[in-house]
Amino acid sequence: MTTTPTYEELEAKARALELELAESKKQDNTIIRLLSEDFKQLADRSQDAIYQFDIESQTFPFFNQQFLSLYAMEENGVKILSPKSVLVHIHPNDREKVKAARTLSLQPQNKIGEAEYRFLNADGSQRVMHDRWTVVRDHGGQPIAIEGFIRDNTWRKQAEKEFERSIRNSLIGCYIVQDATFKYVNPEFMRITGYSEEELIGTDPLNIVQQEYRRQVNENFIKMVKAERIFPYEFCISDKFGNTKWILETATSIQYEGRRAALGYFMDISKGKQVEKERLAKEKLLTALELAGAVGHELNNPLQVVLTCTEKLALVSDDNERSFRLHSLLKKNIEKMRKIIHKFQNITQYATKDYVDGKKIIDIDAASSKTSRK
Known part of the structure; x- marks a missing residue:
């Protein structure tokens, strides 16, 4: 119970x-x-400055020591954080840019924002700061706070400047591609292509590549950036003045302005190609001369025998009209053969002419004269 x-x-x-x-x-x-x-x-x-900014009260409810040491102002021996104390540390020429980025991030469709600016130290020196933040909103979508991380990018900017200085003074053409467009070109690259910096920056790198090479160049470039290819590749470009130039190129992946990019090394090998072409022409000429010498030597003696026999046959063939015509035709063509052999023996350059089925043969007349037809 x-x-x-x-x-x-x-x-x-x-x-x-x-x-x-x-x-x-x-x-x-x-x-x-x-x-x-x-x-x-x-x-x-953390080495980054971390903060939370309440939009309504215009205060910083949370911040770490790095943020306090960078952006606070001292009043009566006390460090004070406020929008004003932050603003005075931003370079005057960058303040409007930072304000515009902050205003843009507060628009309804945006959730994040970022800005890079010059930071002013108390001694007047400068740093480069990169501020990235997230916008906190209430249930109605209204922004109520901003939470951000600020990173000191001074060392990266200095490294980029040193890098650009080194490739700017390079004797090899260099360029940087990001988002499939030129972001940087050095003076040697401009000299090779004939285009100015203003004409190149923001354009597709394949525009200067001749049409028949573009697909292969694009494939080789991507393979090199991905470290799937280690050997340079060759192709032809058309410079600003319409001249064809042979290029030897390599590429590698880099970080540029905090994002992935590609660095290309661009060398004009047109002179080397011309030297190679001339070398091949000399080899062909040597071959033609050796062939001509062999033909002249091997055919000259038999031809003399044929010519002698023809002269003796003429004595017994004068009474027969048909034999006379055949004898005259034979003598005429023997003379023609003699002249051809003479031309072989006087070849001084390599020249060809079109033959059947797209083939080429040695042009004896051109090869034994002062001018050649390639």
């Missing part, structure tokens, strides 16, 4: 439950406080 608890018993149970809930809440608060302290310590160890 159950008994109904008295009022005093119910009151005691309620008090005990309250104590239990209070203890549980105290433990939860302790855990939250410990987690917050751990996060704060982690944030303070």
Whole structure:
């Protein structure tokens, strides 16, 4: 049989439950406080400046030590953080750019924003800062806070300047491609192509490549950037003045302005190609001369015998009209053969002419004269 608890018993149970809930809440608060302290310590160890900015109150509810040391102003011996203290550390010529980026990020369709600007140190020196932030919104989509990370990119900018200085003074044509367009070209590249920096920047690199080479150049370029190819490749370009130039190129993947890009090394090998062409022409000429010498030597003596026999046959063939005509024809063609052999012996250059089925043969007349027809 159950008994109904008295009022005093119910009151005691309620008090005990309250104590239990209070203890549980105290433990939860302790855990939250410990987690917050751990996060704060982690944030303070970061080399990036971390902050949270409340839009309504125009205050910074959260910031790490790096943000405080960079952007605070000292008033009466106390470091104060405010929108004004942040603004005075931004170079005057960059303030409007930063404000515009912040305003753009607060528009309804945007969730993030970023800006790079020059930071002014107390001693007047400058750094380059890259600020990236996330916009926090309420259930209605209205922006209520901004949470961001600011990274010191001074070393990267200096490295990029040193890199650009080195390739600018390079004796080899160099260029940087990003988003399939030229982002940088050095003076030697402009000299080779004949185009100015203004004409090249922002254009497709394949525009200067001759049409029949574009597909292969694109494939080789991608393979080199992906480290799937290690050997340079050759192709032809048309410079600004319509001249054809032979190019030897290599490419590699780099970081440019904080993003992936490709660096190309671009060498004009047209003179080398001309030297190679002349070398091949000399080899062909040597072959033609050797052939001509062999033909002249091997055919000259037999031809003299044929010519002598023809002269003797003429004595017995004068009475026969048909024999006379055949003798005259034979003598005429023997003379023609003699002249051809003479031309072989006087070959001084390599020249060809078109033959059947797209083939070419040695042009004896041109090869034995002062001018040649290639």
